[in-house]
Amino acid sequence: MGELAALFAPERVAVVGATDREGSVGRAITENLLADFEGTVVPVNPKRDEVLGRPCVASMKEADADLAVVVVPPSVAVEVVREAGESGVQHVVVITAGFGETGSDGAAREEELRSVAEEYDLNLVGPNSLGVLSTRRGMNATFGPDNALPGRMSFMSQSGAFITAVLDWANDQGIGFKDVVSLGNKAVLDEADFVSEWGDDPETDVIIGYLEGIEEGRKFIDTAREVTQETPVVLVKSGRTDAGAQAASSHTGTLAGSEQAYETGLDQAGVIRADSVQELFDAARVLESQPLPENDEVAIITNAGGPGVMSTDAVGDSRLGMASFSEETLDAFSESLPEEGNIYNPVDIVGDADNARFEEALDVALGDENVGCVLVLSCPTAVLDYEQLARDTVSLQEEHGKPVAACFMGGARVEAAADVLEEAGIPNYFDPARAVEGLDALVRFKEISRREYDDPTTFDVDREVAREILGRAVERDEPRMGVEAMDLLDAYGIPIPEGGIATDPTEALSLAEPIDGDVVMKIVSPDILHKSDIGGVRVGVPNEEVYDAYEDLVTRARNYQPDAEILGVQVQEMVDLDSGVETIVGMNRDPQFGPLMMFGLGGIFVEVLEDTTFRVAPVTETEADEMTGEINAAPLLRGARGRDPVDVDAVAETIQRLSQLVTDFPAILELDINPLVAMPGGAQAVDVRLTVDLDELDVEEPKEKTLTEPDQ
Amino acid sequence: MGELAALFAPERVAVVGATDREGSVGRAITENLLADFEGTVVPVNPKRDEVLGRPCVASMKEADADLAVVVVPPSVAVEVVREAGESGVQHVVVITAGFGETGSDGAAREEELRSVAEEYDLNLVGPNSLGVLSTRRGMNATFGPDNALPGRMSFMSQSGAFITAVLDWANDQGIGFKDVVSLGNKAVLDEADFVSEWGDDPETDVIIGYLEGIEEGRKFIDTAREVTQETPVVLVKSGRTDAGAQAASSHTGTLAGSEQAYETGLDQAGVIRADSVQELFDAARVLESQPLPENDEVAIITNAGGPGVMSTDAVGDSRLGMASFSEETLDAFSESLPEEGNIYNPVDIVGDADNARFEEALDVALGDENVGCVLVLSCPTAVLDYEQLARDTVSLQEEHGKPVAACFMGGARVEAAADVLEEAGIPNYFDPARAVEGLDALVRFKEISRREYDDPTTFDVDREVAREILGRAVERDEPRMGVEAMDLLDAYGIPIPEGGIATDPTEALSLAEPIDGDVVMKIVSPDILHKSDIGGVRVGVPNEEVYDAYEDLVTRARNYQPDAEILGVQVQEMVDLDSGVETIVGMNRDPQFGPLMMFGLGGIFVEVLEDTTFRVAPVTETEADEMTGEINAAPLLRGARGRDPVDVDAVAETIQRLSQLVTDFPAILELDINPLVAMPGGAQAVDVRLTVDLDELDVEEPKEKTLTEPDQ
Structure with missing residues (x-):
């Protein structure tokens, strides 16, 4: 049992705000608790001597409880929680609504609640929760109409109403639960905490849940990965579709992360994701009662x-x-x-x-x-x-x-x-x-429980150079960077074509001379996004034309956009696109999950065919290998139709090195290497675009230990 | 009501093989009929005077029935059906098993049964059927354990056992039916006949079914199209997956057509396809009882x-x-x-x-x-x-x-x-x-019922030239044809590049001279499939090199495969692949549905990305337009990323013209135009491959009226 053991199996439960008043939440909870609870129920209400026949105490301090259930009005709820903390209670369930879900006053109140919980190190459920129940000791600390049958599933839900519906249905179907938690606003305890707790609970065989959001993506992944080596976790995470995401955001008031990040993160976490209530319970029932198959046949x-x-x-x-x-x-x-x-x-x-x-x-x-x-x-x-x-x-x-x-x-x-x-x-x-879907859930969980999670590789990189290059964005006060940041990739060991950026025609020529064969020349300006469209790119330039080409490119750029900042002209070795496959490796930072890495088929196909795959960083070698094999065009990389196979290991290594870069520098908000040309002998990053959070970069030193450990 | 009205609402039903014997099928059917039928039940059995208290006649001739249900042993079943025909009965249900489902003897017996039915113009259900029931007059002519509740769905099934399961379940759920048919081996009446019948039946609001195969694809499409303008048809067609198709083929003993053809054909037929029993009934119940929405919101x-x-x-x-x-x-x-x-x-x-x-x-x-x-x-x-x-x-x-x-x-x-x-x-x-899926079924059916089916366009083509070109395959006794058949496309008005096939170097040069710019030269041989691999293709050949190139190509081919038949060298105008998009237009002939047209992204992407879409020919203009818009890469055709849009109308016309060609010539078993280069100003077929059925071509004259009319 984990550290929340007493939340589900307390000896004495104090109901702060207990009352006899008909139709009140305080009465409903007290009644539910009195019904079957094997421990002691202590009503707390300074205005009453007894509630439902039980002697009432005036404050938490007199209750001597190990769990406090708070049903007082919002105006006094924070103070009550503080008293609970002072009284030495470790677990608190705040039923009271009127916090973050109700606007800025409520949000401020929720912030206060959070800081009180932190001060007293409280394990706090809610606020705005239907409550908590556990069949282990018959404790129903919810104000719902039903208790649960005993069982071996534990269930958390971000919707209290959904719990009432599920319990009514489950009782009818003979489906039981170990613990049930209405998560409410998740001011303190969130889904990761309960996954962790139930992962340690020998009486919980399956963890199920309904979520509208995940608070801290990486924490959830790391927690759930460990738990799902033993215990299946099946979740409905709603807001899957654009319409649903919009509804979720208006329901919970929080900014939803991208569905792509959720889909990727939940899969990396080892969660079995159900798309509907039926799928959720069909999978959970089989996982609760049936052994895993030795093979998938x-x-x-x-x-x-x-x-x-x-x-x-x-x-x-x-x-x-x-x-x-x-x-x-x-x-x-x-x-x-x-x-x-x-x-x-x-x-x-x-x-x-x-x-x-x-x-x-x-x-x-x-x-x-x-x-x-x-x-x-x-x-x-x-x-x-x-x-x-x-x-x-x-x-x-x-x-x-x-x-x-x-x-x-x-x-x-x-x-x-x-x-x-x-x-x-x-x-x-x-x-x-x-029936077949049930068996499928067993096979899916078998695969998850046998996963081996490797640590991300830490490559030897030049972080100081990278920092210096990113710093130029701050100097220029311009968050967008382009080819002028190619050396950032180089600093992290990602192969780039020979060449550099010239700021005058002579420098261009001296950059071109050591390069074997003709060169590519591109105008470098953060203000000109589509260089080809304005004639800002010259392909196959022989040495003797480099000087003139420089001047021509700059002139075109000036004519096109007189106020554009021009950083110079990039002179680059020609990359043979014919023998290679254009791919893209990218990242954007998700509010919940952090850096989300993308790999896909490049060129015009990125936008049109969306042949892409994703992982939350840091990406391990196994994951990077998986990514290169997952896109629909993967056979092209591996040499379909008599083509030479490209060096997919080099591609996978680029993904990992970029993962390390964006993990090291949280200031990088998004970054695309497009194209990364994958060739039979290696891979080369031909172009890059990124956006930097200038404020973030200003304050944050690169961390000494930058990689999240899987067991954190 | 259609011509099968008396099958479902007869006055007098003869049960040939009726008996009192406990546990027999003959008794079960007689009992079921006697239970609720509003008409008269006539047991037919020469060995008995009465069955279950009803007077028995010795033969069909004495029964004066309008429906005969045959439950005699297989050895006498055909004879009994003949007697039924002689007696003037129009409708026969053959319960007896031991026909096509049991091997070659049974198959021969089934063929006999079919020819007797044809001789007497019998509407025959089965053999190997559970029977037929209709709640309209309380007729249960099945040997299943349950009767149906009255309702407004009519239900056909290729599995009798599934009917018994559905009836037990539906009775429990309060779901009723108008008619239920166990199709059995479909020797005579098939799914299209019942769709047609129920389409005319004012008491049937929804048609549902379980099928493992469709006998005649085009007949089914044409029938169902008309019916689904008014009445929804919801079907489970099993064998969707490779595993399922294999199981279906071993269950029914018939060669399954491709899933691709079924998926395409059922959609063109206006059928709502359900993937599971739950989907089938969820959709059917809503369609039976709810109005269609005015809009999809x-x-x-x-x-x-x-x-x-x-x-x-x-x-x-x-x-x-x-x-x-x-x-x-x-x-x-x-x-x-x-x-x-x-x-x-x-x-x-x-x-x-x-x-x-x-x-x-x-x-x-x-x-x-x-x-x-x-x-x-x-x-x-x-x-x-x-x-x-x-x-x-x-x-x-x-x-x-x-x-x-x-x-x-x-x-x-x-x-x-x-x-x-x-x-x-x-x-x-x-x-x-x-619940949402139910509403979705209403929207889906609204879309289907409002479809307007246009007739396929008949283009002015040169059928005789086409016939002559295909005839060369017969002359050579070689079913495969390649670029030497480019003129076949030309005969049907499909644009091909300038050029032709030369059989000596001088001819090659005279073909090249009128062509503007360099040419492409390719060895022409039915025995060499991958020409590029052996150096059998030369791109960008200037006129002065054409003569030598001819000899070089022929030498290479001879060296590579000394016994290869070499038809010459193709000399072709260069097609600008850069400004165009390589697509593929193809056809293969499905055993059930006939010519199945395919359109997709060409080049190496055909095989790797499978970005394709299908229609059963003849393809109308509307359908061809849909095809060019349905592939994932469709935005590329329409000018994504600042590219010039290609002439999609020219592509759609090529699809239609090819559809006309393969409809005109059933001898063409498969044909691929790969690539069809779609360009801003048009489309050009650059290469072709086809396979011809040499026997079919020998006997069949092109038909005068070649296009199937939608109302057939």
């Missing part, structure tokens, strides 16, 4: 061919494969199944199958070591006793210890059988696709 | 912010948009909602909302002409009576005539309300995503 045993085909489609949509049976299995099926049957997967044991034939087929399939899990699929027939089939399924599942999903199709005929199955932790669905 | 009215955000995500996933309210609506919400609420969409009427506030908000939203449909979303609270909310929802839906979806979240608290809603045809879901 499923056997489908069915008495009906059509639904067998439908189920196979669902397998095709999932991470699962259709198991190929061993010779022994095929022999056994050949012997026991009628000729019209199908001994291959999906196994059709035919509509006249009785319970004995079904049981034997299941036993054979579960015994095949090529089979990781089994879907039991059945349509009602006159010769089949569904309840018996359910009992056989349950006992064979236990005997073989492999995960089993059930799709006993039907209505009234299925009810009793479904009860038997669900009692044993095998959810039954009418739709085979949902 | 939804208003969400909720008493809980979090679920409001989740629902907005579901809207973001759908075809729906979030409605922007009129000023009047916003004013009304401002007046009636508390300050913590949200007057914008999703409208948060806050957790303390009572029924009056909910009702008013719904009324306001439904009254806004910017709102096409409404999602009523609610979490249980102490101040809200769910049943009353359900009644209000139902009456407001009726009053405003706009579609409404409901997500009353919860369990036991929702039951009574859900009954009220479902009674009125408003399905209630725990998961807001499913």
Whole structure:
């Protein structure tokens, strides 16, 4: 158990603001607590002697509680929390609303609350929370209408109303919980804290949640990574779509990070993300009750061919494969199944199958070591006793210890059988696709729990040079930088073409001379974004034309935009685009997750085809390798259609080095290397654009230890 | 009503093979028919005087029936069907199994059955069918355990077991049907026939089905197009995935067409394709009971912010948009909602909302002409009576005539309300995503029902020249053709570069001379597929080098593959690839749907990025235009990133002309124009490859009237 143990299993709970008043929140909570709590409930209310028959104390100081639930009006809530802190309570749940969710006065009040919590080192839930409940000791410290059934899922939600809906539904379905937390405004404790707590809780087998935002992305990733090596975390994070993000932002009042960052960050955190309530609970129920499969191959045993085909489609949509049976299995099926049957997967044991034939087929399939899990699929027939089939399924599942999903199709005929199955932790669905999705969640979690997270590589770089180059932006008071910052990449070991920036024609010539072959020349100006459009780029310039080309480029730029600041002309080695593939490596800084790295196909395809992939920095070698393999155009990099494969390791190293750069310098707000030309022998950054936070750079020294450790 | 009216509403049904024997199919059907049928049941069995108390006749000739249900053994089934035909019956349901599904003997028997049916012009269902039922006159001519409740959906299934499962489930859910057909082996009547029949049936509001294959693709498209202008058709077509297709093929024993052809064909047919059983019924229930929205904008009215955000995500996933309210609506919400609420969409009427506030908000939203449909979303609270909310929802839906979806979240608290809603045809879901998907199905069907199908354009082409060119393949006894068939494209008006095929160096030179600028030269040989790899392509050849280049190309080809048949060297005008976009236009012939046209991004991207789109030919102008706009790279064609837009009309015309060519010549099995270079001023086919069915070409004259009319 973690440090929040007493939040969920306190000895004495003080309800500050407890009251008998009908319809009040203070009464609802006190009643809920009094109903089943194994510990002591202490009403706190200076105006009353007793509440609901329990003696009342005047203040927290007299309560001697280890958990305080605060239901007083907002104007006095902060003071009450301070008293709680003074009384030595460590855990506080603030039900009271009227904080950050209500505008600037509320936000100020929430800030006060946070600082009081910090002063007294309080583990504070809320404010604006429905409360907390834990079935371990029967504590329902919420003002919702329902208590939860006991179970092994723990559930957090940023919406209190959603908790009331879920509990009503779950009680009906026989689904139970260990702990339930309404996160409220998350002034102190947030989702990462509960993931961490429940990760340490031997009574929590699955962590589920509904979130509209994540407070600190990197903290969440690092926490959840560790927890999900053992305990599955399944979350709905809403605001997935543009419309949803806008609604989330207006609901919680906080600036939403990009969906791209959430999608990437949640995946890196090992979270199974559900897109809907149905997906959330379908996955959670299976993860709570079924073992993980040894392999990803499923056997489908069915008495009906059509639904067998439908189920196979669902397998095709999932991470699962259709198991190929061993010779022994095929022999056994050949012997026991009628000729019209199908001994291959999906196994059709035919509509006249009785319970004995079904049981034997299941036993054979579960015994095949090529089979990781089994879907039991059945349509009602006159010769089949569904309840018996359910009992056989349950006992064979236990005997073989492999995960089993059930799709006993039907209505009234299925009810009793479904009860038997669900009692044993095998959810039954009418739709085979949902049963298969359950097995898919097991495979997904198996993959997550076996991930090995390496530390990011720390390359030997020249941080001082990088700092000096970024400093030029401050000197010029101009946040945007272009090719003039190519040396920034060089300082971090990212290969750039030979050349440099000349500030007069003679310098241009002396830069060009040592370069083998013709050169590329580009005007350098932060004020001219689309250089090609104004004739600001010259390709294939022989040495003898460099001098004139310099003057020509500068003249064109001046004519085009007389007030443009011109930093010079870049003279660069020609990069052979024909043998290479143009890629892009970029970063933009997300408010929740920090630097979000991007890799994709470059050139005009970046914008049109959006063939890109993302990771939250710092990016490890494994992650960088994954990125180069994830884009749709990955086969191009690896040598499709008889082309020479490019050096993907060099690309992956560039991603990591850029990751190190943007982690070292939080002042870099966004940066694109476009194109990074990936070639058979290496990779070269041909152009760069970045934006610097001038204020941030001014104050912040590069940190000595810059990389976030995975265990932080 | 269509010509199958008497199949579903006969006066007298003969059961050939009726019997009292316990557990037999003949008894089950007779019992089911006797249960509720309003007409007369005539058992036919020469060995019995009566069956289940009904007098039995010896043969069909004595039955005087208008529908025969055949449950005799397979050995006599064909003979019985012949007798039925002789007796003047028009409709026959063959329950008997042991036909095409059982191997070559069975297949021969099925062929016999088909020819008897043809001889007597019988509308024959099956063989290998569970039977047919219709609630109109209480006729259950199936051997399943359940009858259906009356309703306004008609349902066909290629799996009989799936029907038994669905009926058991639907009866439990209160979902009813008009007609239900187990299609069996589809020896005569197939899915298109029932779509057509139910399209004409005023008592069928929605057609649903489970299919593993479609017999005749083009017939199905043409039939369903017409029906879906009025009546929604929702289908699960399994075998979507590779695994599923394999399972379907082993289940039904028929060669499955490509999933690509099914996906394309079903969409062109106006079918709403469901991927799972849940999707099938969720869509069907809404389409059965709710009106179509006037516009695609939804208003969400909720008493809980979090679920409001989740629902907005579901809207973001759908075809729906979030409605922007009129000023009047916003004013009304401002007046009636508390300050913590949200007057914008999703409208948060806050957790303390009572029924009056909910009702008013719904009324306001439904009254806004910017709102096409409404999602009523609610979490249980102490101040809200769910049943009353359900009644209000139902009456407001009726009053405003706009579609409404409901997500009353919860369990036991929702039951009574859900009954009220479902009674009125408003399905209630725990998961807001499913409620939104229901509205999405309405919008999808609105789009389908408003489609205007144009006839394919018939271009003026030179069919005789085309025939002559294809004939060369027969002469050479070589099904594959390459650049030597460029004139085939020219004959159908598809622009090709200037040039031709030379068979000696002098001819090469005389082909090159009239061409402006340098030329491209390529070896022409059906035996050399990858010409570039062997140095068989020369780009940018000036006139003075053409003679030598000819000899060089031929020498290289001979060295590479001494036995290769060399048809000559192609001399072609250079096409400027820089200003153009390489695309591909292709066709392959699908066993079910016929010529499947493909359009996509060309070059190396075809294989790697698979940026392609498809249509079943003949392709109309509208469809060709859609194709050029559907690929991911479409913005490139239309001039992304400051490039000049290419002539997409020329591309669309090429697609149509190729569609006409492959429709005219069924002998063309596959054909790729790769690349078709799309340029600002037009499009040019630079290379072609095709495969010809030599036998087909030998026998078939091009048809006089080649285009399938949409109303066939």
